[in-house]
Amino acid sequence: MVGLGTMGSGIAEILARSGRSVVVVEANDNALARGLAALHASLDKAVARGRLTHADKAQIIARIRAADGLAAGAAGADLVIEAVAENMELKRAVFGELDLACRPDTILATNTSSLSVTALAAGTRHPDRVAGLHFFNPAPVMKLVEVVSTVLSPPGTAETLAGLVRALGKTPIQVGDRAGFVVNPLLLAYLNHAVRLLDVGYATSGDIDKAATSGVGLPMGPLALLDLIGLDTSLSILEALQAELGGSRFTPAPLLRRLAEAGLTGRKAGRGFYEYQRQSVHAARADDTVHHMASQPPSTVVLIEDGAAPLAADLTSTITEAGIGVARPPAAEADLILVAATPARRVLDAALACQSPGDAVGIHLVGPHAARPALAELVITHLTKASAVDAAAALAAKIGLESVTTPDRPGFLAAAMIYPHLNDAATMVQDGYASAADIDTAMMLGCGYPRGPLEMLDDIGPAVVLGVLSAMHASSGDPAFVPAPLLAEHAAAGTRFRC
Ligand code: NAD
Numbered sequence: 001m002v003g004l005g006t007m008g009s010g011i012a013e014i015l016a017r018s019g020r021s022v023v024v025v026e027a028n029d030n031a032l033a034r035g036l037a038a039l040h041a042s043l044d045k046a047v048a049r050g051r052l053t054h055a056d057k058a059q060i061i062a063r064i065r066a067a068d069g070l071a072a073g074a075a076g077a078d079l080v081i082e083a084v085a086e087n088m089e090l091k092r093a094v095f096g097e098l099d100l101a102c103r104p105d106t107i108l109a110t111n112t113s114s115l116s117v118t119a120l121a122a123g124t125r126h127p128d129r130v131a132g133l134h135f136f137n138p139a140p141v142m143k144l145v146e147v148v149s150t151v152l153s154p155p156g157t158a159e160t161l162a163g164l165v166r167a168l169g170k171t172p173i174q175v176g177d178r179a180g181f182v183v184n185p186l187l188l189a190y191l192n193h194a195v196r197l198l199d200v201g202y203a204t205s206g207d208i209d210k211a212a213t214s215g216v217g218l219p220m221g222p223l224a225l226l227d228l229i230g231l232d233t234s235l236s237i238l239e240a241l242q243a244e245l246g247g248s249r250f251t252p253a254p255l256l257r258r259l260a261e262a263g264l265t266g267r268k269a270g271r272g273f274y275e276y277q278r279q280s281v282h283a284a285r286a287d288d289t290v291h292h293m294a295s296q297p298p299s300t301v302v303l304i305e306d307g308a309a310p311l312a313a314d315l316t317s318t319i320t321e322a323g324i325g326v327a328r329p330p331a332a333e334a335d336l337i338l339v340a341a342t343p344a345r346r347v348l349d350a351a352l353a354c355q356s357p358g359d360a361v362g363i364h365l366v367g368p369h370a371a372r373p374a375l376a377e378l379v380i381t382h383l384t385k386a387s388a389v390d391a392a393a394a395l396a397a398k399i400g401l402e403s404v405t406t407p408d409r410p411g412f413l414a415a416a417m418i419y420p421h422l423n424d425a426a427t428m429v430q431d432g433y434a435s436a437a438d439i440d441t442a443m444m445l446g447c448g449y450p451r452g453p454l455e456m457l458d459d460i461g462p463a464v465v466l467g468v469l470s471a472m473h474a475s476s477g478d479p480a481f482v483p484a485p486l487l488a489e490h491a492a493a494g495t496r497f498r499c
Pocket of ligand 1: 002003008028070082083087133427
């Protein structure tokens with residue numbers, strides 16, 4: 001194991017826990033001591049939780065030996081895993097030395113997140129034995145490992161490494177050498193898009209994250225996740241993806257770059273999109289600290305169907321169950337006008353058709369389970385008065401839903417944020433880089449998604465996603481939202497990505 005930092009110490013731990021002898025190599029004594037201390041601390045935690053005994057821990061530690069230098073450490077190894085910092089020059093130097101020190105049949109694997117495995121291989125005398133073995137952070141916990149072959153790899157290498165991954169109790173997916181492999185291009189494009197939505201004032205940071213968690217069912221909001229990964233790290237990965245794959249989805253959002261430049265790199269700096277003070281988390285931007293005035297829920301509302309009759313019927317029963325009267329237009333007296341909204345249709349048209357457009361708010365209920373919405377998207381037009389937004393937010397709270405405010409643009413907030421991500425996954429299937437099943441496995445095991453993006457897309461319906469993306473593209477002109485041809489084909493045929 002070369003490099004015993006964040007990733008290397010975790011990888012060394014799982015190898016030793018599986019009964020393998022591990023030789024660790026670090027740049028200097030201090031780094032070695034730090035890496036071994038992290039490894040001990042992780043094992044101590046497992047002991048404290050009752051997952052290991054003290055005797056198990058002692059046996060695991062006994063399998064780990066520190067070597068005096070790279071050549072001495074690597075000489076007898078069957079497999080070398082490199083996890084030094086994400087720097088091509090540094091990795092090239094390490095692989096050059098390994099090439100001379102190892103047996104010709106030793107497999108040399110890199111844990112790189114975004115650099116070219118092929119370029120590393122090509123710099124060695126035996127390029128066919130160089131592969132990628134991309135673990136996720138924290139390595140002892142995350143179940144996914146991307147096994148990367150290059151055009152120079154013989155067929156057996158990936159299979160050997162996949163066998164090892166399975167023996168470590170993890171799930172391999174085998175992929176070719178393309179920047180970021182499966183997970184990082186999908187994840188980082190989506191996170192970057194969320195920063196753009198914040199940057200242009202589309203929604204507040206709290207609402208963006210709430211739409212992803214309550215509205216889509218993801219374990220974390222995109223901005224909180226960026227703070228966790230580190231804004232500097234995320235910026236470097238985006239730049240590497242942009243350099244190789246091009247396209248506007250990887251062009252770093254200006255706000256991401258500015259925050260990283262300012263040293264506001266997220267949790268590790270105490271501030272990124274949020275401020276982290278001991279136990280509490282606050283929004284770091286002033287616009288997020290402006291809360292809606294606590295408002296009484298209205299006693300009656302006028303509900304406009306706007307072509308969404310079943311939706312309006314559901315809303316009517318939910319609102320009346322909460323003790324709020326619902327009238328249909330053209331009722332004159334009401335505290336609030338609600339428009340039953342759908343993401344492919346503009347609320348403004350319905351608002352203009354009523355007597356006081358400033359009192360009209362669109363309402364769109366979303367959630368990971370269609371039958372049980374968890375979040376109300378409150379759609380505000382440029383005419384909507386603040387008092388109407390407050391009243392709609394109070395109504396949402398009264399009917400037991402969280403709420404976010406969103407502009408009257410195609411997709412509103414949750415779909416505008418997540419459908420381009422689903423489209424990216426569809427494009428990856430279309431390009432033949434990975435199967436729909438592998439992509440779903442990768443996002444579930446690598447990012448903790450409860451469902452993979454293609455299963456999500458199938459559940460929403462390819463035709464629905466296609467309609468919203470087409471409307472997003474038509475209204476913004478951004479080529480990033482052009483629907484994948486394969487998505488359009490599934491929509492036309494009524495077929496699914498996952499069989
Ligand atoms: P890190 O900075 O925590 O650790 C790198 C370690 O390599 C340091 O301890 C450093 O002293 C050591 N090192 C540097 N030069 C060395 C040399 N010549 N010989 C031996 N050791 C040397 O980095 P990290 O976050 O563990 O990342 C390592 C690799 O894993 C990178 O390629 C990164 O892209 C990839 N990766 C990181 C994550 C993550 O979330 N951190 C996730 C997946 C993959």
